[in-house]
Amino acid sequence: MTDPGFSLFQIALQQRAAAVETLLSGLLSDRPQGGEISRPPRLMAAMRHGVLNGGKRLRPFLVMESAALFGADNPAALRVAAALECIHSYSLVHDDLPAMDNDDIRRGQPTVHRKFDEAAAILAGDSLLTYAFELVASEETELDPHARVTLVTALARAAGVGGMTGGQALDLEAEKDQPDEEGIIRLQAMKTGALIRFACEAGSIIGNAHVKDRERLAEYGSAIGLAFQLADDLLDVTADASHVGKATGKDAAAGKATLVSMHGIEWTRQQLAGLVAQAEDLLEPFGEKAVLLKDAARFIAERQS
Amino acid sequence: MTDPGFSLFQIALQQRAAAVETLLSGLLSDRPQGGEISRPPRLMAAMRHGVLNGGKRLRPFLVMESAALFGADNPAALRVAAALECIHSYSLVHDDLPAMDNDDIRRGQPTVHRKFDEAAAILAGDSLLTYAFELVASEETELDPHARVTLVTALARAAGVGGMTGGQALDLEAEKDQPDEEGIIRLQAMKTGALIRFACEAGSIIGNAHVKDRERLAEYGSAIGLAFQLADDLLDVTADASHVGKATGKDAAAGKATLVSMHGIEWTRQQLAGLVAQAEDLLEPFGEKAVLLKDAARFIAERQS
Numbered sequence: 001m002t003d004p005g006f007s008l009f010q011i012a013l014q015q016r017a018a019a020v021e022t023l024l025s026g027l028l029s030d031r032p033q034g035g036e037i038s039r040p041p042r043l044m045a046a047m048r049h050g051v052l053n054g055g056k057r058l059r060p061f062l063v064m065e066s067a068a069l070f071g072a073d074n075p076a077a078l079r080v081a082a083a084l085e086c087i088h089s090y091s092l093v094h095d096d097l098p099a100m101d102n103d104d105i106r107r108g109q110p111t112v113h114r115k116f117d118e119a120a121a122i123l124a125g126d127s128l129l130t131y132a133f134e135l136v137a138s139e140e141t142e143l144d145p146h147a148r149v150t151l152v153t154a155l156a157r158a159a160g161v162g163g164m165t166g167g168q169a170l171d172l173e174a175e176k177d178q179p180d181e182e183g184i185i186r187l188q189a190m191k192t193g194a195l196i197r198f199a200c201e202a203g204s205i206i207g208n209a210h211v212k213d214r215e216r217l218a219e220y221g222s223a224i225g226l227a228f229q230l231a232d233d234l235l236d237v238t239a240d241a242s243h244v245g246k247a248t249g250k251d252a253a254a255g256k257a258t259l260v261s262m263h264g265i266e267w268t269r270q271q272l273a274g275l276v277a278q279a280e281d282l283l284e285p286f287g288e289k290a291v292l293l294k295d296a297a298r299f300i301a302e303r304q305s
Numbered sequence: 306m307t308d309p310g311f312s313l314f315q316i317a318l319q320q321r322a323a324a325v326e327t328l329l330s331g332l333l334s335d336r337p338q339g340g341e342i343s344r345p346p347r348l349m350a351a352m353r354h355g356v357l358n359g360g361k362r363l364r365p366f367l368v369m370e371s372a373a374l375f376g377a378d379n380p381a382a383l384r385v386a387a388a389l390e391c392i393h394s395y396s397l398v399h400d401d402l403p404a405m406d407n408d409d410i411r412r413g414q415p416t417v418h419r420k421f422d423e424a425a426a427i428l429a430g431d432s433l434l435t436y437a438f439e440l441v442a443s444e445e446t447e448l449d450p451h452a453r454v455t456l457v458t459a460l461a462r463a464a465g466v467g468g469m470t471g472g473q474a475l476d477l478e479a480e481k482d483q484p485d486e487e488g489i490i491r492l493q494a495m496k497t498g499a500l501i502r503f504a505c506e507a508g509s510i511i512g513n514a515h516v517k518d519r520e521r522l523a524e525y526g527s528a529i530g531l532a533f534q535l536a537d538d539l540l541d542v543t544a545d546a547s548h549v550g551k552a553t554g555k556d557a558a559a560g561k562a563t564l565v566s567m568h569g570i571e572w573t574r575q576q577l578a579g580l581v582a583q584a585e586d587l588l589e590p591f592g593e594k595a596v597l598l599k600d601a602a603r604f605i606a607e608r609q610s
Contacts, residue, residue: 036467038491043466043474094431097404099423118404119477122427126399127470129431133438134461137454145450149442152457156439161348162341165432169348172424186343 009295016064016081017057023082024051027135046116046124047131051089053107058300059084059199062224065293066203066217069286076141076206080151083135084199087159090128093121095168129159143206150205158198167191178257185226185259192232193225200224220282220293227275227301233258234268235304272301314600321369321386322362328387329356332440351421351429352436356394358412363605364389364504367529370598371508371522374591381446381511385456388440389504392464395433398426400473434464448511455510463503472496483562490531490564497537498530505529525587525598532580532606538563539573540609577606 027033028048030041060081067077096103096111097118104114113121135141136151143151157163167190170179179187200221204214236251237260251258260268279297283290332338333353335346365386372382401408401416402423409419418426440446441456448456462468472495475484484492505526509519541556542565556563565573584602588595 032467034462034467036462036471037495038471038475039466040471040474040478042478043471047466090431094427097427099418099427113404120474122399122402122404123470123474123477125431126395126434127466127474129434130461130465130470133457134465137442137457137461145454148454149450149457152438152442152454156435156442157339157341160435160439161344161352161432162337162339165428165435166341166343166345166348169345169425169428169432170343172428173345173347190342 009292009299012065012292013056013058013061013296013299016061017055019064019078020057020060020082020085021052023078024048024085027082028052028131042116042120043123043127046112046120047128049109049115050093050112050121050124051086051128053089053109055085055089055107057081057085058296059088059195062196062199062221062293062296063202063206065296066200067206068203069217069289069293070204070207070209070213072203072207074142074206076143076147077203079135079138079141080202080206081199083132083155084195084202086128086132086135087155087164088195090125090132091159091164091168093125093128097121147205147208151202154198154201154205158194163190163194163198164192167194174256175254181259181262184257184262188229189222189225192229193222196225196228197221216282216285220279220297223275223279223282224297224300227272227279227297230259230268230272230275231301231303233260234265234272236260237265276301314597314604317370317597318361318363318366318601318604321366322360324369324383325362325365325387325390326357328383329353329390332387333357333436347421347425348428348432351417351425352433354414354420355398355417355426355429356391356433358394358414360390360394360412362386362390363601364393364500367501367504367526367598367601368507368511370601371505372511373508374522374594374598375509375512375514375518377508377512379447379511381448381452382508384440384443384446385507385511386504388437388460389500389507391433391437391440392460392469393500395430395437396464396469396473398430398433402426452510452513456507459503459506459510463499468495468499468503469497472499479561480559486564486567489562489567493534494527494530497534498527501530501533502526521587521590525584525602528580528584528587529602529605532577532584532602535564535573535577535580536606536608538565539570539577541565542570581606 028044030039030044032039063081063084064077067073092106093112095101096106097113103111105111112124133152136155137148141148159165167187170187171191174187197218201214201218204217233251252261276297280294283293333349335344335349337344368386368389369382372378397411398417400406401411402418408416410416417429438457441460442453446453472492475492476496479492502523506519506523509522538556557566581602585599588598
């Protein structure tokens with residue numbers, strides 16, 4: 001990856017991430033805000049631990065860059081980006097719980113229930129989810145009420161039964177009852193796809209884009225969301241394959257069918273290239289302004305971690 | 306309780322409850338809605354089990370009666386009432402988890418994690434919470450965007466770190482570190498008070514009431530929220546006291562200080578009477594229209610279960 005565009009992307013990604021982290025770090029302080037009676041310090045610490053954990057902040061980046069396409073590189077984009085990261089983080093905090101994936105470590109740090117306790121992790125996740133809606137609905141976004149309520153609706157749909165939590169539930173059921181190819185695609189479109197699609201669509205809502213452009217951004221989001229999951233499944237295979245003769249990774253060990261296990265590595269790489277091309281085509285009308293979003297598509301498809 | 310007003314109240318409470326349950330039962334069906342790809346049947350069943358459990362539906366009643374004060378006995382009030390019940394129910398589903406209160410039975414039925422499993426209960430709770438915001442933000446409320454976004458903000462604040470989940474976190478900490486009287490009042494105002502206050506305030510937002518009336522309703526909500534908790538703590542003592550010489554109940558057994566354990570039964574009954582009088586005073590300007598809300602205050606203070 002010596003493409004100079006790619007490193008510009010890396011710099012932009014880091015800048016966006018830093019802005020979101022600064023905002024969240026201030027918002028999730030122990031100091032009561034906006035008429036709140038009190039904020040429990042331990043709960044706030046668990047929330048901060050869950051969200052300020054050095055993630056790549058890809059979803060916030062997508063919100064902010066999509067908004068920038070429509071000239072809306074503004075406080076609204078930053079706040080919606082932060083809200084989306086709260087949703088993504090809450091899902092990880094709950095996913096890591098013993099009753100779910102039972103993970104002790106995330107990004108080299110103890111997970112929230114390991115650093116605090118399970119009850120704190122449940123409440124911290126619930127609180128991050130709730131706070132995300134407060135952030136999006138807030139007049140501090142400086143968006144008109146119609147845009148705010150549109151964003152709340154889109155976010156709730158992306159995060160709920162027809163989106164993320166629905167996909168998580170399908171994923172749990174898939175452990176017992178293997179889905180077919182169509183079922184896997186649906187599961188992934190919900191579990192990881194819906195939030196990524198929302199991220200891109202949100203930018204167009206914030207930027208007050210025409211409905212055609214909103215659809216275009218949503219389609220771009222769907223393409224890169226699918227690519228995100230394919231790349232993840234591919235990494236699960238190739239990362240382990242580089243080790244001592246073990247050709248399969250976590251998914252295979254868990255008996256989990258993926259599109260990669262069904263179709264093989266070569267097919268997957270072709271699919272990924274096709275999705276990147278599709279994402280680039282969708283962004284064509286925006287010309288130079290969309291360079292970083294095109295880079296994001298390639299980054300998602302080609303990432304090594 | 307032979308007061309005829311009281312039985313009118315009971316009938317109204319049941320009618321409101323039935324309306325909310327009918328709506329929720331339809332909304333939480335397995336059929337995908339509003340562009341959703343799919344809804345996982347087991348997740349939906351866990352959500353229905355968590356919310357359609359024969360609760361008294363006091364919070365929905367308060368939303369609908371408060372809205373009716375301002376002539377807004379309409380679909381918006383019903384939907385916001387249903388959303389609030391989703392929030393209340395999600396908090397119970399998560400509260401019942403082994404890592405929290407570890408309860409197997411609620412209202413004579415197995416709790417969600419006992420009937421399904423812990424992962425399903427976590428996801429069902431998350432999904433109910435998320436769905437509540439979808440409901441409130443929806444244009445199907447027929448409210449203008451400003452009212453909807455005001456409701457989303459107020460609900461998120463009542464349910465989040467400065468309200469319900471914050472209160473739950475304080476409650477967990479209180480098990481280790483006994484709060485003083487001020488601390489207990491704050492904890493209770495957040496844990497149970499905030500949602501009840503929201504219920505009453507929501508009616509005034511739906512009814513597009515003047516800011517003074519909104520404040521009046523919020524104050525009424527605070528008074529009955531405090532009465533609700535005092536009555537709960539009182540029941541914990543008196544219900545057990547009627548048994549074989551055991552003068553204290555769950556709270557005392559858990560070493561949990563309450564205002565009742567601090568000040569005694571007589572003081573508590575006086576406080577309750579004072580709060581009912583305060584609630585009635587606050588409703589005075591609304592005259593006859595507020596009869597059922599006055600009954601609600603007495604019901605909350607005097608209930609035996």
